[in-house]
Amino acid sequence: MSTTKNKIQNLKNLSGTHSPSIATILREIPEIKIKIDACFLSNPYATDLFLNHFNTDLIINGNLRSVLEYYPPQNREISKGLSKILNINSSKLFIGNGAIEIIQAVIHSFSKKKICVIIPTFSSYYEFVNNDTEVIYYHLNKEDNYNLNIDDYINFIKIHKPDTIVIINPNNPTGTYIKKNEIIYILQNLTFIDNIIIDESFIHFAYENNNYDLINYYDLVNKYPNLVLIKSMSKDFGIAGIRAGYGVMNDLKVNKLLSNGYLWNSSGLSDYFFKLYSNPQFFKDYNYLRIKYINDIINFGKNLNLIKNLNTINTMANFYLLELNPKLSSFDFTIDCLIDHNIYLRDCSDKIGLDGNFIRVAARTNEENLEIFDSFKKILN
Amino acid sequence: MSTTKNKIQNLKNLSGTHSPSIATILREIPEIKIKIDACFLSNPYATDLFLNHFNTDLIINGNLRSVLEYYPPQNREISKGLSKILNINSSKLFIGNGAIEIIQAVIHSFSKKKICVIIPTFSSYYEFVNNDTEVIYYHLNKEDNYNLNIDDYINFIKIHKPDTIVIINPNNPTGTYIKKNEIIYILQNLTFIDNIIIDESFIHFAYENNNYDLINYYDLVNKYPNLVLIKSMSKDFGIAGIRAGYGVMNDLKVNKLLSNGYLWNSSGLSDYFFKLYSNPQFFKDYNYLRIKYINDIINFGKNLNLIKNLNTINTMANFYLLELNPKLSSFDFTIDCLIDHNIYLRDCSDKIGLDGNFIRVAARTNEENLEIFDSFKKILN
Numbered sequence: 038m039s040t041t042k043n044k045i046q047n048l049k050n051l052s053g054t055h056s057p058s059i060a061t062i063l064r065e066i067p068e069i070k071i072k073i074d075a076c077f078l079s080n081p082y083a084t085d086l087f088l089n090h091f092n093t094d095l096i097i098n099g100n101l102r103s104v105l106e107y108y109p110p111q112n113r114e115i116s117k118g119l120s121k122i123l124n125i126n127s128s129k130l131f132i133g134n135g136a137i138e139i140i141q142a143v144i145h146s147f148s149k150k151k152i153c154v155i156i157p158t159f160s161s162y163y164e165f166v167n168n169d170t171e172v173i174y175y176h177l178n179k180e181d182n183y184n185l186n187i188d189d190y191i192n193f194i195k196i197h198k199p200d201t202i203v204i205i206n207p208n209n210p211t212g213t214y215i216k217k218n219e220i221i222y223i224l225q226n227l228t229f230i231d232n233i234i235i236d237e238s239f240i241h242f243a244y245e246n247n248n249y250d251l252i253n254y255y256d257l258v259n260k261y262p263n264l265v266l267i268k269s270m271s272k273d274f275g276i277a278g279i280r281a282g283y284g285v286m287n288d289l290k291v292n293k294l295l296s297n298g299y300l301w302n303s304s305g306l307s308d309y310f311f312k313l314y315s316n317p318q319f320f321k322d323y324n325y326l327r328i329k330y331i332n333d334i335i336n337f338g339k340n341l342n343l344i345k346n347l348n349t350i351n352t353m354a355n356f357y358l359l360e361l362n363p364k365l366s367s368f369d370f371t372i373d374c375l376i377d378h379n380i381y382l383r384d385c386s387d388k389i390g391l392d393g394n395f396i397r398v399a400a401r402t403n404e405e406n407l408e409i410f411d412s413f414k415k416i417l418n
Numbered sequence: 419m420s421t422t423k424n425k426i427q428n429l430k431n432l433s434g435t436h437s438p439s440i441a442t443i444l445r446e447i448p449e450i451k452i453k454i455d456a457c458f459l460s461n462p463y464a465t466d467l468f469l470n471h472f473n474t475d476l477i478i479n480g481n482l483r484s485v486l487e488y489y490p491p492q493n494r495e496i497s498k499g500l501s502k503i504l505n506i507n508s509s510k511l512f513i514g515n516g517a518i519e520i521i522q523a524v525i526h527s528f529s530k531k532k533i534c535v536i537i538p539t540f541s542s543y544y545e546f547v548n549n550d551t552e553v554i555y556y557h558l559n560k561e562d563n564y565n566l567n568i569d570d571y572i573n574f575i576k577i578h579k580p581d582t583i584v585i586i587n588p589n590n591p592t593g594t595y596i597k598k599n600e601i602i603y604i605l606q607n608l609t610f611i612d613n614i615i616i617d618e619s620f621i622h623f624a625y626e627n628n629n630y631d632l633i634n635y636y637d638l639v640n641k642y643p644n645l646v647l648i649k650s651m652s653k654d655f656g657i658a659g660i661r662a663g664y665g666v667m668n669d670l671k672v673n674k675l676l677s678n679g680y681l682w683n684s685s686g687l688s689d690y691f692f693k694l695y696s697n698p699q700f701f702k703d704y705n706y707l708r709i710k711y712i713n714d715i716i717n718f719g720k721n722l723n724l725i726k727n728l729n730t731i732n733t734m735a736n737f738y739l740l741e742l743n744p745k746l747s748s749f750d751f752t753i754d755c756l757i758d759h760n761i762y763l764r765d766c767s768d769k770i771g772l773d774g775n776f777i778r779v780a781a782r783t784n785e786e787n788l789e790i791f792d793s794f795k796k797i798l799n
Contacts, residue, residue, distance in 0.1 A: 052492070061491050077488060084487045091486070096477060105472070105687075106465045107458060108658040110442050111433070134515045134661075134683060141679040145526075165678045277489040278686025280515075297546045298522040302515060304685050305659025306486075 041066060042372050049387075053164075062381075072379035075399045075409055077277070078209075078239075078356055082326040082402070084275030090313055104305035112299050115311050119283060122315040125255045128288045131295070132311070134302045136238055136269035136282035141165050142294055143265055143284065147232045148201040153194060155185065155203065156390025157210055159236070162203045173197055176390055182350055183211035183358070187219050191226045201232040207239040210385055210397045212352025214243050217252060224261045231263055238269035238282075241327055242334065243353040249328045255285055262287040270310065272355065273327065281307040330355070330400070337406040341398075344410070346417045358385070361394040362417075370416065371396055378412040422447060423753050430768075434545075443762075453760035456780045456790055458658070459590075459620075459737055463707040463783070465656030471694055485686035493680050496692055500664060503696045506636045509669045512676070513692070515683045517619055517650035517663035522546050523675055524646055524665065528613045529582040534575060536566065536584065537771025538591055540617070543584045554578055557771055563731055564592035564739070568600050572607045582613040588620040591766055591778045593733030595624050598633060605642045612644055619650035619663075622708055623715065624734040630709045636666055643668045651691065653736065654708065662688040711736070711781070718787040722779075725791070727798045739766070742775040743798075751797065752777055759793040 044066045048057040062069060095101040109115075112132050120127035133139035144152070144165050151171045154162045163172045175193050177183040185204075194202060204223070207214045215223075220235065227233060240252055258264050266285040271277035281303070284291075303311075313319050334355055341349040341357055348360040361370055371384040385395035400406055425447045429438040443450060476482040490496075493513050501508035514520035525533070525546050532552045535543045544553045556574050558564040566585075575583060585604070588595045596604075601616065608614060621633055639645050647666040652658035662684070665672075684692075694700050715736055722730040722738055729741035742748055752765040766776035781787055 061495055064491075064495075074488075079487065084483065088483060088486070091482075101472075102465065102469060103659075105469070105657055105659045106460065107455075108652070109661075110445075114442055114445075134519075134685075137682050138515075145679065161681065167678065271489070276486055278484075278486040280490075280682070280685045297548065298526070300542065301518050301661070304515075304661045304687070306685070306687065 070379050071381045073405045074381045076381045076383045078272050078399045079275035080330045082330055087276055104309055109303050109305045109308040115303055115308055118315050119311050129285055131284040131291050132303055133282040135280040136267050139267045139282055139284040151199040152201040153199040157388045159209050183213045185215055203234045205236040207243050207354040210358050212354040214353030233263050234265045236267045238272055239354040241273035242355045249331050258285050279306045281310050333403045334400040337400045340410040344413055356397050356399045359396050367394040367396050380412055451760050452762045454786045455762045457762045457764045459653050459780045460656035461711045463711055468657055485690055490684050490686045490689040496684055496689055499696050500692050510666055512665040512672050513684055514663040516661040517648050520648050520663055520665040532580040533582040534580040538769045540590050564594045566596055584615045586617040588624050588735040591739050593735040595734035614644050615646045617648045619653055620735040622654035623736045630712050639666050660687045662691050714784045715781040718781045721791040725794055725798055737778050737780045740777050748775040748777050761793055
């Protein structure tokens with residue numbers, strides 16, 4: 038068992054600031070069994086829905102070959118279809134090979150001398166900057182439960198004058214959320230910033246009313262030309278393997294990106310997914326499962342709050358940031374969960390801006406959440 | 419019928435210097451039927467082989483969900499697997515979301531002031547350059563049947579001193595081929611060039627002996643640190659929808675690309691394909707079909723040579739560049755083939771560096787090649 042632990046530590050060292058992917062762990066340490074992947078941030082019900090359509094449309098109806106064999110449509114062509122369901126002009130849409138490609142494209146192309154990221158955050162936002170770009174960090178405080186102090190943040194930006202700022206909303210790994218009226222307030226006060234990147238990859242899990250209505254910011258792109266929205270499809274639709282995402286931004290930025298690249302950066306399956314997404318019946322079915330999942334997330338949080346030696350941070354995303362008793366190591370806890378309970382968690386000890394023993398646990402299906410809850414109780418109580 | 423023709427012309431204008439994709443044409447002009455897609459450059463037998471494996475491994479054995487749901491391994495992880503079958507060090511491998519991503523990455527990251535492309539060529543090599551990079555063109559001559567005059571080319575490069583040069587071998591759209599010993603001669607004479615990009619996307623269809631043995635240049639990367647090989651998987655394996663390609667280059671270049679991007683740029687299906695490619699039995703089966711296809715290409719060329727009013731350029735790729743009688747328009751010929759015979763060709767009238775009425779026809783299955791031959795005869799004789 039200690040050999041397995043060593044092997045995991047080695048893999049972690051090789052993966053930089055990200056956890057080794059489940060594929061990597063299973064490939065390199067085949068003796069490990071993962072029953073619940075609670076590192077992976079996705080709505081599993083949406084994956085089921087997608088697979089049902091895949092089975093009917095591509096396998097039963099025989100369209101699989103054309104999706105795999107032929108070149109998919111070009112970037113602007115896919116934008117045209119997607120723009121209808123998003124209700125924005127396709128000239129403001131940029132289709133990405135996952136959100137990560139859009140993060141890279143926007144940061145490499147538009148960020149110049151100084152970028153401000155809020156920490157703790159998703160590490161690619163500071164890892165992907167060009168060598169000559171300075172990264173400055175705005176720290177979220179544990180005392181505020183990692184919520185953003187809007188006026189203090191605006192003040193910080195006014196003092197340090199970065200050309201690019203990044204806000205992940207809801208934030209990863211804290212799950213904290215900035216309301217739309219607060220986002221508008223930030224935009225109103227920071228019109229002098231060249232690029233305001235808002236990564237809304239977890240926005241489908243956030244809500245501002247009791248109906249859990251979907252929130253979107255697309256109207257703001259028309260008003261604030263410095264706003265860049267980045268959206269992953271991996272989390273809400275549970276299809277990380279397909280690599281699909283989109284960015285919404287000023288026409289000039291889209292034109293710049295497409296003027297010398299990104300011509301055929303979508304796969305046939307990504308094109309298929311975006312067409313499916315534009316189907317109103319699929320969207321209705323998806324939305325039902327989205328709300329079911331939000332309810333599961335809320336119930337999971339209520340249970341986690343009952344566990345001793347565990348501080349559960351409130352979330353508007355599909356995961357919880359959990360702080361362990363200072364006497365416990367987050368890495369050891371993660372490994373115990375993996376080896377003794379076959380539950381895979383995200384150890385956050387490598388996350389800059391987090392002081393303490395933190396882990397991140399994804400909400401999975403209701404049954405799996407209960408099993409995670411039981412395992413945590415066994416380890417901690 | 420003339421309305422259909424107008425619609426095609428409009429689509430072509432919107433697609434820039436590339437033909438509209440088959441998906442675009444079928445979506446926008448649904449009354450058009452395409453029976454044979456001879457614009458699409460792929461080995462159709464290899465697509466069959468891939469689909470058989472896909473069906474067994476992913477559908478029957480139930481592994482489809484994990485390929486679509488989870489994040490695929492990171493770039494270096496996929497390189498490790500692929501490096502074994504290619505017999506090169508994985509530190510020299512860069513995995514791309516199709517060759518087009520590697521072309522973009524290499525040109526944006528390494529090309530500086532001046533790039534030389536040989537024309538006619540694949541347009542992305544000059545379209546993707548940064549705004550401040552000058553593009554110079556070395557013209558292939560009709561009198562040489564578009565073969566490269568090696569010494570004249572080396573002399574041209576020595577005079578104009580670009581930092582980056584691009585050679586597609588076999589070249590697209592001419593199908594002309596530079597032998598390995600000639601490539602070595604070029605490399606020996608141009609060691610002062612920063613980046614020598616050789617796009618070998620069609621190399622599986624070229625041969626230098628009667629056994630049609632696969633040719634590869636990987637050993638040269640160890641000797642020439644300025645050499646960058648770019649390889650698409652779309653043509654030889656007939657899986658353009660998956661978006662898979664790789665680059666082989668100096669470790670420092672790979673490190674630079676991966677230091678601030680390209681972390682998760684492969685899809686689950688691309689990862690699956692590369693694993694399959696590393697399976698010796700799959701490779702053996704593929705190689706049998708590769709040689710069968712080369713024989714079809716050769717037979718197709720023998721037939722095309724029999725047609726009046728048509729000049730067939732010799733090829734080492736999986737297509738033929740055809741020059742029509744000067745009285746005929748290549749666009750009209752392409753449209754006649756599409757509407758009257760449901761055969762989709764590549765009109766080359768937008769290709770810079772080609773003077774005359776040229777079309778490009780892909781070799782498909784033997785049966786389809788015979789049907790294309792008959793249709794051409796009907797139109798031209």
